[in-house]
Amino acid sequence: MTVDTPEKLLTPVLSAFWDHSESWTLETYRHHEGYEGLRKALAMPPDDVIAYVKDAGLRGRGGAGFPTGMKWQFIPQGDGKPHYLVVNADESEPGTCKDIPLLFANPHSLIEGIVIACHAFRSNHAFIYLRGETVPVLRRLHEAVREAYAAGFLGEDILGSGLNLDVTVHAGAGAYICGEETALLDSLEGRRGQPRLRPPFPAVEGLYACPTVVNNVESIASVPAIMNRGKEWFRTMGSEKSPGFTLYSLSGHVARPGQYEAPLGITLRQLLDMGGGMRPGHRLKFWTPGGSSTPMLTEEHLDVPLDYEGVGGAGSMLGTKALQCFDETTCVVRAVTRWTEFYEHESCGKCTPCREGTYWLVQLLRDIEAGKGALADLDKLDDIADNINGKSFCALGDGAAAPIFSSLKYFREEYEQHVTGGGCPFDPVKSTAWADTPGSTTHREVTA
Template identity: 65%
Template sequence: MTETISAEPYSPDPITPVLTANWGDDRAWKITNYERRGGYKALRTALQQPQGDLVQLVKDSQLRGRGGAGFPTGNKWGFLPDNGAPRYLVVNADESEPGACKDMPLMMASPHTLVEGIAISSYAFNAHYAFIYVRGEVLHVIRRLQQAVREAYSAGYLGRNMLGMGYDLEVIVHAGAGAYICGEETALLDSLEGRRGQPRLKPPFPAVAGLYGSPTVINNVESISTIPSIVAGGADWFTSMGVDNGKGMGIFSLSGHVRNPGQIEVPLGTTLRQLLDITGGIREGHQLKFWTPGGSSSPIFTAEHLDTPLDYDSVAKAGSMLGTRSLQIFDETTSVVRAVTRWLEFYKHESCGKCTPCREGTWWLVQILKRIEAGQGQEGDVEKLLDICDNVGGKSFCALGDAAVTPINSAIKHFRDEFEAGYHTPAWELFPYEKNVIYAQPAGVAQ
């Protein structure tokens, strides 16, 4: 909870510092500084309310999952069966989508926002064990989370008899081994249980048979971190922000050819044009060519989509998906072929290999894309790319196959001529890569 939150009508100011309000504070990650801004007051309030009322509050807030799919959070909590089995909360902190950078900064700057959200959420649907599954490479984030959890235990916000109100909760910070596939919720569960991270067949869904075969809620970092502000401000306060079917605020990450890249928190429904106005626009002397509204796994947009409201339904209607709100911005110096090839190399490397369409399809897609990038493409390669995409998308065991083919399909739709130019001209001749770099290199240093 931050001092900027109130139940007052929402201001038209596009900047909405709620989750990010304390990021600029000195040592904002320390519990004393978090408490100084009203931290953990929402937890005290929540523990005095019936658990069912908290679930209903989240439903009334119309909070949709901030991890990509946008599924209503309160509804997900309501799916848990009352079968006597223990319930678990698992926080998916395995942020690893190319271009995604909002959960890691949130956990670094204000880990107690997440910890308080975990405590409230676990109490709401009666879970006594919660796990934070963090990507193993981000050791600095892991250490900060571990410190925050220790501080919360010492202050009585976690553990047995939380705040003397009779509720027990254990929170475990678990470091993964660095596999993109573990961002898929069932692969994450397998990894958490000590097995190789591979997707499970669904149904049953995690809400019915998740961690250790028990009912499990899996939520994104930002989703859970939003819960304290909803408890403090109320459903009406939260729904006063955003648009229909996209209520509240969200952290958008802008990277690439923008003057001031970084994270910015605004209401859902804000457009890229507005975000660029706030962040200084495209780098000087250049113009927007294409961008991703939801990370590399979302269909790319072009300048014609500048005024598309960035909420779940509007973006879907325009032909893409909001996803992780990872806005990668590319100007006219960028080769679309090169960008897509780099993304596909990532997906090929991160495929778990469990199913044939994804394992084989991503490999062949990379071979053809590299050929086109090198100007050695053959007549019919574009059609071959589309045919392979058709045999991977929707036919793989999990969504990684869909994520891999999405940028190819959309890039060919908007920039087919660039791919066909690869039949005779290398991409680095059409778009010299030294002109594409964001930061100038010192003299004598290779690009």
């Protein structure tokens, strides 16, 4: 694609009017074609709506990128049970900050998407599970739901279609594990949030043992634009296997951090160009494509397409598109230690690999960072991470292992310097000594 300026790559849809006065109100939303997609969806048979979303190619925006329409299609019909939609707004992945700004500035896009989704797989009750600490967002979401009821977009016989739908907003209590879909369902039911053993999957036995769809906020909020503007329009953006627009959260040591809504497949180099690059006088050292639970990448991956296939081919995951960028002043060991401490603290303790493994990872990393480790500890780190990865109840264990594997792959020398140099070389006391060691050109530049 040839463009005159990097900014022309942006595709503001969900964020099109975030900067408008009172963007969160129903009046502003309707002024920007709000609820027009719902009218078109309600005029279609439910199965046709599912097929339409499938044909558009919308993939889940919360992690693994599973096709949204296919997820809806898994709900059994004619089973005589209630069907539920649960929107996962428990955004708490370190580095991820897209769903909360979206709900704060444009909550009606989510509500409209909820009504369309519930029409599609025949649900009469939806739940929004929100991160409880975000009280201003909670208030705006409650007000948006109230406005939608008052305008006839929620409640009985929506727009004369015969669809009855209630929406419940539930505030979580701050547990990271409740971002895992089955732990979220347990929390909604009033139990301690812990992952369930699967099968059965939520589509068969989810909330209250009934068929349930769990979708990310951005996934559902993207549906109204698809229904209103058309699946062909949606497919003009992104790539063949990863079509459409999405929100990229650019943060860290960058000149202009923030939300950049762009087509899937854009590169970090292009996003950094729009964000003013790294902070003046510094360069990129490592970054995460989807938050701290995705394997880190380096400067050599600046031109990797930021879609599911491109990032996967580079050995990582697109995840939540949380692009945390770190410059050369950052100690990799310290960053990985802090992330691992988070995962150890947030582990629910239900399964042994995660509960015990994250604890021992933290002990080893703290020793290495303090200069008390041994070179053999590096292999031990790798071994413990391998015993967690793919062997825990949920993806929290995999997320804890990812930074270990990737940082050892790209920055093993830095780990070794912590051991042989008696501590963190980024410490002012240590940095001068490390700059004089053989093969430390990068860090000689840092201290200079």
